[in-house]
Structure formats: structure tokens, C-alpha cells
Amino acid sequence: MRGLKDKVAIVAGAAPGNIGGATAIRLAEEGMKVVAADLNEAAATTIAGQIRDFGGTATAKAFNITDEASYKELIEAAVSEHGTLHGLFNVAADLSPQNIGRDSDVTTVPLDVWQHTIDVNLTGYMYGIRHALPIMIGQNSGPIINTMSSAVWMGEPERVAYQASKSGLVGLTRHAATLGGKHGVPHQPAVPRRHPHEDRGGNDDRGIPREHRRHGALPATR
Ligand SMILES: NC(=O)c1ccc[n+]([C@@H]2O[C@H](COP(=O)([O-])OP(=O)(O)OC[C@H]3O[C@@H](n4cnc5c(N)ncnc54)[C@H](O)[C@@H]3O)[C@@H](O)[C@H]2O)c1
Numbered sequence: 001m002r003g004l005k006d007k008v009a010i011v012a013g014a015a016p017g018n019i020g021g022a023t024a025i026r027l028a029e030e031g032m033k034v035v036a037a038d039l040n041e042a043a044a045t046t047i048a049g050q051i052r053d054f055g056g057t058a059t060a061k062a063f064n065i066t067d068e069a070s071y072k073e074l075i076e077a078a079v080s081e082h083g084t085l086h087g088l089f090n091v092a093a094d095l096s097p098q099n100i101g102r103d104s105d106v107t108t109v110p111l112d113v114w115q116h117t118i119d120v121n122l123t124g125y126m127y128g129i130r131h132a133l134p135i136m137i138g139q140n141s142g143p144i145i146n147t148m149s150s151a152v153w154m155g156e157p158e159r160v161a162y163q164a165s166k167s168g169l170v171g172l173t174r175h176a177a178t179l180g181g182k183h184g185v186p187h188q189p190a191v192p193r194r195h196p197h198e199d200r201g202g203n204d205d206r207g208i209p210r211e212h213r214r215h216g217a218l219p220a221t222r
Pocket of ligand 1: 094
């Protein structure tokens with residue numbers, strides 16, 4: 001990765017052992033100034049500490065992606081601290097057994113699971129785009145990266161809320177790319193291929209069954 005030194009990125013969903021945490025560390029290794037953010041403040045603080053330990057630049061901030069004011073405050077804090085914002089990685093999700101573990105099929109999914117999953121994976125990502133895009137348009141920066149899933153393309157008999165929320169991100173990302181692209185702000189979908197927590201068989205360490213962990217790839221778009 002070239003050209004990242006001294007650029008500023010928010011990783012929204014950064015904790016030890018997860019995709020956001022690993023990405024925050026990798027970006028910092030490239031010289032980016034990273035704001036590691038998560039619902040779990042201690043987890044984000046650990047990531048920022050790990051970055052500072054190797055001489056990188058990072059701060060931590062608690063935020064709740066389902067709360068627009070909280071996401072706005074995160075973005076404003078990053079800009080206030082660093083004077084600018086070059087990249088936003090939307091990567092938070094609630095993959096807990098209490099949420100995705102109860103995400104069944106369309107005939108049975110509890111409405112609280114449906115609503116919370118949409119709130120985190122779709123509306124929350126929209127909040128980030130809504131408040132980061134005007135800043136990025138003003139300075140021709142970017143990208144904004146939204147984390148999707150191969151669940152978008154694969155029919156699955158379960159996890160209807162997860163599939164619907166991630167599918168909604170396709171339209172959200174295309175819309176934002178159309179809006180931002182004219183001003184030099186690219187948008188990218190990211191589709192993780194492998195679960196960082198997964199073992200070689202059975203369930204992962206949060207009880208997500210192997211059949212729920214099939215991942216694919218998506219060609220990058222603006
Ligand atoms: N891990 C995979 O193999 C895989 C595959 C396909 C897609 N994805 C997607 O990649 C992303 C990251 O996956 P992961 O495995 O690292 O997940 P993870 O569960 O390990 O991490 C998600 C993070 O989001 C945070 N979070 C949850 N609710 C939040 C809220 N309301 N506000 C702020 N933060 C909140 C959690 O605290 C956690 O740190 C997710 O969007 C997931 O759907 C992952």
C-alpha cells in the first residue's frame with residue numbers, strides 16, 4: 001500500500017482479533033493516523049495501544065454505530081484531532097450469539113434481531129457515510145469502505161436479517177459512490193473471505209456454525 005503515510009483513517013469496529021482491529025494495525029504500519037472506534041471502548045483502546053507500541057499514531061474512541069449523534073461525534077473528533085479525514089472503514093457488526101445466533105429465517109426471525117441487524121449493518125453504515133462524505137467531498141479525499149458479505153450473493157436458509165442488511169449495503173455503496181465519485185471520493189465494498197476467529201472445523205469461538213461462515217469476493221467498484 002502506497003501513499004498512506006500521515007493520512008487519517010477511522011476504523012469503525014476495531015477490536016483485538018477482529019477484521020477492524022487487524023486493519024487498523026495494518027494501516028498504522030503504513031504510516032496512517034488511525035482512530036480505532038468500537039462499542040467496546042476497552043477493545044478499541046487496546047488496538048490504539050498496540051499501534052502506539054510500535055511507534056504508530058492512534059487514538060481510541062467509543063461509539064455506537066446505531067446512534068447517529070455518536071457516529072457524528074466520532075467523525076468530528078477525528079477531524080478535530082487531525083484536521084482532516086481521508087478514509088473511513090465501516091466494519092462493525094453484531095455477530096454475537098444473542099443477535100446473529102437468533103437470526104433465523106423469514107418466517108421466524110425475531111423482530112428485535114431483524115431491527116437491530118438493520119440498525120447496525122445498514123443504518124449505522126449510512127450514518128458514517130452521511131457525516132464523512134461532506135468532509136471528504138470538500139477535500140477530494142476518501143475512500144469510504146463498507147464491509148459486506150458473500151451472504152449477499154448466496155441464498156442461505158438462515159440469517160435473513162444479516163443477508164438483507166448486507167444486501168442493502170450494495171445499494172447504499174452504489175449510491176454513495178455515484179454521489180462521491182463525481183467529487184473524487186471513491187467507495188469500495190469489502191467482502192472478507194475468511195473468519196479470523198474460525199477453527200478448522202465445527203463452530204467458531206463465538207458459536208457461529210461453519211455453514212454460516214462461507215465467504216466470497218467482490219470485484220472492487222467505485
Ligand atoms: N469475519 C468474517 O469472516 C466475515 C465474513 C464476511 C463479512 N464479515 C463482515 O466483516 C465485518 C467484521 O467482521 P468481524 O468478524 O471482524 O466481526 P467482529 O464481531 O469480530 O467485530 C465486529 C465489531 O463491531 C463492534 N460492534 C458491534 N456492535 C456495535 C455498535 N453498535 N457500535 C459500534 N461497534 C459495534 C463489536 O464490538 C466488534 O468489535 C462485519 O461487518 C461482518 O459482517 C465478516
